[in-house]
Amino acid sequence: MRLSLVLPVALIVLLSVVQFPTVHSQSPQLIPQQGFGLNRSASLTVKIVFLGITPDELNSTYLKRNVTVPPLKYQTILAGPLNTGVIFSFNYQLVFADNSTVSSFARYLSSIQREENTFSGPLTPSGLVNPYFTNSSTLSMAQNYFYDADKVESWLGSNMTLFGGNPVSGYTLFVADLHSYKIPSFNYTEYQNYVTPCRPCTPQAVQAHYYNRTVTDPDLGLVMYRHFMTGWGGSSRFYYMDLSAGPSYWTNELPVQVASQLRGISTSNYYGKLWMSKFVGSYVYGAVNNLFAPDQLYPVNYSQNYNLQLFVLDNRTAAEMSQGPQLTATINETMIQQNLASLVPFAGVTVHIKFANVTDYPGLAAIMANATTSLRDLISGRPIVDGDLVYNWFTTSGLGHITNFINVTRTTSTIDVPAFLFAFKGNYTFGVPVKEDIGSPNIYGTFGGEALGDMVLIGLSQQADFTIGNNSTYGQGGKGAGFTHDAIHELGHMMGLNHPFIYDLTEDFTNTVMGYYAYSLNFSQFDRDSILRGVNDELLSFALQALSTTQNTLFNAGDISMANQNIAKAENLYNTMDYAGAVQYSLAAAEDASAAQQLANSAISPALVFSLIGVAIGTAIGILLGYLLFRRSRPAGVQYNRCPTCQQPLRWDPAQMRWYCDRCQKPV
Numbered sequence: 001m002r003l004s005l006v007l008p009v010a011l012i013v014l015l016s017v018v019q020f021p022t023v024h025s026q027s028p029q030l031i032p033q034q035g036f037g038l039n040r041s042a043s044l045t046v047k048i049v050f051l052g053i054t055p056d057e058l059n060s061t062y063l064k065r066n067v068t069v070p071p072l073k074y075q076t077i078l079a080g081p082l083n084t085g086v087i088f089s090f091n092y093q094l095v096f097a098d099n100s101t102v103s104s105f106a107r108y109l110s111s112i113q114r115e116e117n118t119f120s121g122p123l124t125p126s127g128l129v130n131p132y133f134t135n136s137s138t139l140s141m142a143q144n145y146f147y148d149a150d151k152v153e154s155w156l157g158s159n160m161t162l163f164g165g166n167p168v169s170g171y172t173l174f175v176a177d178l179h180s181y182k183i184p185s186f187n188y189t190e191y192q193n194y195v196t197p198c199r200p201c202t203p204q205a206v207q208a209h210y211y212n213r214t215v216t217d218p219d220l221g222l223v224m225y226r227h228f229m230t231g232w233g234g235s236s237r238f239y240y241m242d243l244s245a246g247p248s249y250w251t252n253e254l255p256v257q258v259a260s261q262l263r264g265i266s267t268s269n270y271y272g273k274l275w276m277s278k279f280v281g282s283y284v285y286g287a288v289n290n291l292f293a294p295d296q297l298y299p300v301n302y303s304q305n306y307n308l309q310l311f312v313l314d315n316r317t318a319a320e321m322s323q324g325p326q327l328t329a330t331i332n333e334t335m336i337q338q339n340l341a342s343l344v345p346f347a348g349v350t351v352h353i354k355f356a357n358v359t360d361y362p363g364l365a366a367i368m369a370n371a372t373t374s375l376r377d378l379i380s381g382r383p384i385v386d387g388d389l390v391y392n393w394f395t396t397s398g399l400g401h402i403t404n405f406i407n408v409t410r411t412t413s414t415i416d417v418p419a420f421l422f423a424f425k426g427n428y429t430f431g432v433p434v435k436e437d438i439g440s441p442n443i444y445g446t447f448g449g450e451a452l453g454d455m456v457l458i459g460l461s462q463q464a465d466f467t468i469g470n471n472s473t474y475g476q477g478g479k480g481a482g483f484t485h486d487a488i489h490e491l492g493h494m495m496g497l498n499h500p501f502i503y504d505l506t507e508d509f510t511n512t513v514m515g516y517y518a519y520s521l522n523f524s525q526f527d528r529d530s531i532l533r534g535v536n537d538e539l540l541s542f543a544l545q546a547l548s549t550t551q552n553t554l555f556n557a558g559d560i561s562m563a564n565q566n567i568a569k570a571e572n573l574y575n576t577m578d579y580a581g582a583v584q585y586s587l588a589a590a591e592d593a594s595a596a597q598q599l600a601n602s603a604i605s606p607a608l609v610f611s612l613i614g615v616a617i618g619t620a621i622g623i624l625l626g627y628l629l630f631r632r633s634r635p636a637g638v639q640y641n642r643c644p645t646c647q648q649p650l651r652w653d654p655a656q657m658r659w660y661c662d663r664c665q666k667p668v
């Protein structure tokens, strides 16, 4: 019962190729950085603003301890080298909003409150159900109270001064408990009534509150309701979570007032305060690891241009093609360009979309026919197109037919990102073989899209996506969902972003296209910070490593000095979170350091030069001459690293943490 209610949402979420289970465990203690070759550290303040939680309900010292919240985190890369060499250290600041501030916030919530009762099943086929409360033997009615998530976020954003503003370098986390502020909340008695099995029972009513939003697919107009959130944020550098909200079926986390009574906790005694600190800390842990210092999925790579090459390939039946929608209506080039450009403001972002029929490519048509199986996914009941077979046909580590479509370059001047987007017939979906019990349902058996590192694959279908509004659970005839949302999501992975719910599910309620639940089209401020930090980290790490292995000579002293000045400028901006402004200095530092390294390795040694110009001329003139002879001329525009042997633009190789020449097949 519950599963089928989850499905309308589950069907349109995406699975990344790298699928990590949700981890609730605490981070292990980190080993001090010596010996790991780390060369940069950055400090981030995490300002926790409590709304409705008072200092005497918890133990602030215990909350800030390393056993409760993470003290440090490497900038991890999940698919690639382990980390970037950057380590973040977190300073926790606790602020307790006064009673009148919390009261005025609660009054604001009441003023935008919407109420809707739900029952164990929908009253109409497309009627609302709270998927957490579907047990007809114990539930008479769920009284749901909804607050518009965007309005709540903008109230907090415009009242930041009440809480002392955002840290100069860091993020604000609002942690609310509003159950004693006249916000209708799920309580322990209702919980007991609902979960206690009894026969016969008198079904009882429950109350709960949530944050909600309504979104519309930009291509085909399907309206989607996202009712059951317990947190929200991402438009700027703060996140809001309400521990008294819920329970939400999406996270399965109990509100604090229920969880504490379930454990028999009283915050008036010593242990109760420790328990409360740990409870809050486990949410802080999620926000820090998912949002404030998230993992990178792939290494973030600097380039002057990001060139997104999308091939939208129609594999529908002739009847479906004439039924519509037309392929060109299923994707929005402008929206993809604008959102990806928001991640890399220092670079050019171009999007090229080519529309074609699969039959235009006979080889592709043949492999698609092979991959289109009669196997069915056991959860959704949908037939499977074998994604691995299709990927193998394209990838250069397989049959390599991607070269029929695009010659991919990855250099500091251009990074090409190829994507193949399929329109399947019927309700086909991409699927992959799984080693688990193939007779039992497995949520990892199918995917809407995947970011594979060298390309994106997306598969949507006529029935389950483009015309899904015709389905009675939607009741929106003629409406559907197109490629744009999924394309931005997968391209976000290719840029390096991960999902925001790896460490805790609450942060899936974030205003970002990288989540599953919210169906946002835009990236969050956390995403933008993560990418721009990553770009600076890459360039600065290179500069620092190059300088540390370069001998200071007569000829490169100028470059070394320039590199150090640019590093200092970049770090200053980085430390005030002007990550976008820092990029030009990080880039200049990398170029200067690279030049210094090349000069130090030059075949003409200082000794030889000295003998040529004669010792009598003296050191001062020698330095000047050396500088004039060997100083690079610096053009007015931005210069990019080129191979000293062949002058090809260099590619940053994150695995080796150095520049690599693809033509000469060697690192520089």
Ligand SMILES: [Zn+2]
Pocket (backbone or CB within 6 Å): 014, 015, 016, 489, 493, 499
């Ligand atoms: Zn994903």
Ligand SMILES: [Zn+2]
Pocket (backbone or CB within 6 Å): 643, 644, 645, 646, 647, 648, 661, 662, 663, 664, 665
């Ligand atoms: Zn070369």
